[in-house]
Amino acid sequence: MKPPSESSNKEISRYGGLWDLVATGVGRLLIALFVPAVTFVVLLYVFIFLRDSNAPQWVIAIVAILWGVGGVAVLFLAANAFIEQLPDRWKSRLTPFVFVGPAIAILAAYLFLPAILSVRDSLFNANGSQFVGLDNYVYAFTSPAMLESFRNNLLWLVLGTGLSVVFGLIVAVLADRTHPRFETVIKSLIFLPMAISMVGASVIWRFIYNFRPAGSIQIGLLNAVVTAFGGNPVAWISFKPWNNLFLIAILIWLQTGYAMVILSAAIKGIPSELLEAARIDGASEFQAFFKITIPYIQGTIVTVGTTIVIFTLKIFDIVLAMTGGNFGTQVIANEQYKQMFRAFDFGRGSAIAVVLLLAVIPVMYYNLRQFAEQTEAF
């Protein structure tokens, strides 16, 4: 495992004296410091150019992409050049940190420390000047906006997750019995919305839910269908409380593909003898599905469900783009954004973020326990 290392004693005898050792040591140190320093200065100057220049957009784009992508590579090379100059003992001690150090630093700076700071901010007032104790949590758990958000998030979690999994399971099970080429086409079509942003999806669905007063031509598909059957057009997006369901439909449309892909892989892993044996014993397709398929892929269903729950908990873009949180459709993440960015109340914004964090703690605990069990020898 360890790279072949020479002892420093050998080095001294090879260079034949203390003076040489000091000279090469200083030389090495200079090189070691010089390379990263130059790298840093160059990167800094390009950054200032990017921030302040009025060059055409495409020039900025190209320079920025090259700088961003190349910059990280250069930083790693510079760190390596620095390490290479050090005595072997230090080299082997520091090399692991050249590899994992940047990741640890970024994780600490962007997730770990901010989480702690958010907890602190949540105990202070809007601009952080005064300690307010649990006032922000009182807001987070009792204000009408947040109570509405909790109710709606619960709806999103139950219906959004539940129906995504159900539809994903239906497609996965049925497609498994069709011609492979047909299966691929159907699965691609169901999967396609995953590539679409939630803002893009909101444009698509606002068009579907488009409403015009009775008597005028409906250009929204849903109202066109309703009026074609003689009904009155409905303003779906402001139609309380059902409008929540119409927003959740967008999530289901986006996430079913994900559930389908994962569940499909699990279903293909069921040994075919198992199902055949059940059929020979006279089990109907439905019995085979509920008695064999479902129990066999139970674990996968839980994983898929958990992933979609975590995703749904943070749902934000759809509500912002569809209703802005109006008409009784507010959700936690959008209320957090509103407090943070519209009201500039960093205290309340932080408290709501902490609520979101608390909600995922059980999953985090489960993941960690799972990890500890699987990797005794890690």
Place this chain on the structure above:
Amino acid sequence: MSSQRSSLLGKTFVYGTLIILALIWSIPTIGLLVSSFRPEDDVLNSGWWTVATNPSSAHITTSNYQTVLGIGQQANVAQSNIQLSDAVLNSLTVAVPATVIPILIAAFAAYGFAWMRFPGRRVFFIGVVALLVVPLQIALIPVLKVYLRLDLNGTFLGVWLAHTGFGLPLATYLIYNYISTLPRDILESAFIDGASHFTIFMRLIMPLSLPALASFAIFQFLWVWNDLLVALVFLGADPRVEVLTQKLLGMLGTFGSDWHLLTAGAFVSMILPLVVFFSLQRYFVRGLLAGSVKG
């Protein structure tokens, strides 16, 4: 005879259900695509499906795209602030480095965790696993405060680093899972030949890990390209750096009833992810299967 009939019935049910579901899932996108090619008068005065029911009165035009991209014809004053071409460039400028940077950093870290022994290794990796599901909302305000102080807000660097931070747990976890399964003797024989960790990583491990790197690259690219929250918080409303999702959200507010423009704009924002998605679907699915929890 009867069993044959019931199996035919079963087949019809299976194929029928799937076709209906696939239609329901596709119709919203088809409606958008068709509308984006119809002239303003048509879009606002008849449903897009009349293209199929009454093809003789249908018109096709690319003028909606010309307007939203600001090509050709003189755009009028109101429409001049919907030019998406700059936003396309900005989205690319954000998404490419915000995909490559976390991959590179995560690959180095994954190699370190998989093949090196150092104090704190287990604790740090447990940290990575714990951070997998942490909602990024928890980081927005503290990071924003630091950015405002360092003048990083509204810069591409700030957004790249934010996306790197939020994508890094999953990236490290996925790539670690892959790298740790590579046969150990490859590494040992390379060491005997006197190669350093750095050389082994660059020459051996990176090429071998390409499938895992590609899976995560697609995942992260789609994530960043489609992201709205991080862009709103860290890029702000400066039109010089605004990305497509921000622009589209703005259009929904300002041009909420101009469906000919909205549909074209939405499709402009979707075209690249769809191309990436269809050409690399296999890798994407593999990535989804490898690790299905993202924070």
